[in-house]
Amino acid sequence: MFAEKLRLLLAIREDPDHVTWNGRFRPAMEDLSVPPRPRQEKLPLWLGVGGTPSSVERAGRLGLPMVLGLIGGDLRRVRPVVEHYRAVGTAAGHPSERLELGISSHFYVGRTSQGARDDLFPHYREYVRPKPPTGRGFHISRADFDANSGPFGALVAGSPQEIIDKILTKHALFGLDRYLGQVDFGGMPAPMVHASIELLATEVAPAIRKELGVPAGPAA
Structure with missing residues (x-):
C-alpha cells in the first residue's frame, strides 16, 4: 500500500492538473486536478526510511x-x-x-x-x-x-x-x-x-x- 500511494503521489507531482490513476487501495482517478498547486514549480518530496x-x-x-x-x-x-x-x-x-x-x-x-x-x-x-x-x-x-x-x-x-x-x-x-x-x-x-x-x-x-x-x- 505504501509503495502504491508513493507512486500516486509522484504521478500527482508530475502533472497535478491531469491525474489518471488505477490501483488496489483507492478508487480510480480519471483526468482529475489536485488543487492547490505547490508554491514551487515541482513539489519537493523527501522519502522517510527506517x-x-x-x-x-x-x-x-x-x-x-x-x-x-x-x-x-x-x-x-x-x-x-x-x-x-x-x-x-x-x-x-x-x-x-x-x-x-x-x-x-x-x-x-x-x-x-x-x-x-x-x-x-x-x-x-x-x-x-x-x-x-x-x-x-x-x-x-x-x-x-x-x-x-x-x-x-x-x-x-x-x-x-x-x-x-x-x-x-x-x-x-x-x-x-x-x-x-x-x-x-x-x-x-x-x-x-x-x-x-x-x-x-x-x-x-x-x-x-x-x-x-x-x-x-x-x-x-
Whole structure:
C-alpha cells in the first residue's frame, strides 16, 4: 500500500492538473486536478526510511532525497546504509545532487550537558518504554541513555556546543544535507520544549550555518 500511494503521489507531482490513476487501495482517478498547486514549480518530496534495505533501495531507485530516522546505535554503523542508497541511486541513473540525505532523531538542548541529560532522561524513558496494546518499545537504563547521547550516539541531547559538534559530525560522516529534530516527546513540559527550541534558534543553528557557510532563511 505504501509503495502504491508513493507512486500516486509522484504521478500527482508530475502533472497535478491531469491525474489518471488505477490501483488496489483507492478508487480510480480519471483526468482529475489536485488543487492547490505547490508554491514551487515541482513539489519537493523527501522519502522517510527506517534503514531497511528495501526502503533505502526504493529511495535510491526513485532518485528521491532520503530522510533516515535514527533512534539508537552508533552513527558510524549507518554509513554503509547511506553509501548503499547513493550507490543504488547512481546505478539507476540519478545525478548525485538529487541524492540528498537528511537524518531525523530525538532532540533536546539545555544550558549544560549534564543538566540537559538529567532533565531529559525521565521523559525519554517514558517515551520509549513498552506500552499497551502493542507492547512495542524498550526499556532504557541511564547508562545506555548516556551512551546514546555521546558523540557518536543517535540521540541528539546536550549543551549547545555538544549539539553543534554532533550535527557537524553527522555532516562530516554522511555529507548531510538536512537535519530534523523531534523536540517534544515523553510528556515534556511546555517550558522545557520552548527553552530547547530557543537555544536551537539562537545558538545552535546560527553556529552550524556559519561553520558550513549556509545562509539563513526558510528551507525550500
